[in-house]
Amino acid sequence: MGELERRIMDLLWDAGRPLTAAELRDSLDTDGTETPAITTVLTVLSRLERKDFVRRDRKRRPHLYEPARSRAEHMAELMHDVLRHSPEQEAVLARFVRSAGPKEAELLRNLLNDEPAP
């Protein structure tokens, strides 16, 4: 299910205009993998809508779907989670190691007797 969500979002992001569920289904058809039923596409779309990833235009028939925000904006949100050091955030993701400042970076390099980075 996550896989299909991702493919549909990619299509919406790349389309540049609102799409109908049928158009999405047909685009999924062309990329060589198995084609989902239209009801499956609609289910995935309403899930994406619930998660605030997709906006639905109900004034038109059939309904038109478009991404709520661009891929870059979502990526920025993801990276914000990763880089942010707020107390609340620390418990969400356990990062491998935090980033070091320039002075600390020098020290870490020396610890492992490395050449300075180019």
Next chain:
Amino acid sequence: MTLTALSFALAALAVALAWPVPILLDRARWPSRAPALTLLLWQAIALAGGLSMIGSLVVFGLAPFGDSLPSAIATAVTGAFTWTWQDGFTVFHAAALVFGALLFAHLTLSLIVTTTRTVRGVRRHRELLELLSNPAPGDETTRIVDDESPFAYCLPGMTDSVTVLSDGLIRQLTPTQLRAVVEHERAHLQQRHNIVLTLFAAWAIALPWFPVATRARRSVELLIEMLADDMARRTVPARDVAEAIKHIAVGSSTGGSHAAAIGAPAADDDADESDTGRPLPAELRIRRLLAPPEPLPIAGRFGLVAVSVLLVGVPTVAML
């Protein structure tokens, strides 16, 4: 009056556990020789600290009602129902009871709020991740984010925990170093470190005016990293684990495209920390990997377990 004496003893314990003990433990060098047991000790300190803080207030407030806590509670409850005033019950006792109840509510609420916020944060992040990352070939539990800066983290889940790696990381590290990172993150997930982190985060958020709560949290974070490093070292040479730490700490400071895009400062970690002379966690971890310290002798290990059990056990038994 024995309950009054007990309340002073509990208060003394609360003060010790809130101030000198965490500072000493945070500064000590031996915890890196027994990170798992020190983690146990920190949890005992936090639990016993909360217990003695609230306990001393409640015991003091109930002291006029009897010579032991169960009988005092019984007398107080009966007295409340029959509207009989207890001799010796002053405004100080009432204030202690109210304050104890407030403290208990505050700590419980903070834990609930922090847990809810964490669970929500994890869910939202996972939703984003599903749209913006690709599963690693042949490994469903690892996902790859398309970003230049090298980073790695894990996202806990009930049944579907994932390890996240960046494209930049995969390009910069050798396959062995990459395995070190994956093994390290897997250790976090297997040992459920997120639960301990959430508990100490809640404590630090509940008691921000106690520098010790933040200190405890920082120590616990480092111990958890050491534990995960130790797990990685079982399958990968220690040198590669150390190299991976260096690469990520140094590499992400220069910042990838997105790091620059959202204007994240290179290293804001230590900006709020008062003692800047303290070595960076990355440095401590690398030193420890390059020159592993002797594990604590068996007597020391036994002592740590005994102290942890006694810290929680003695105040509990004393109050019963």
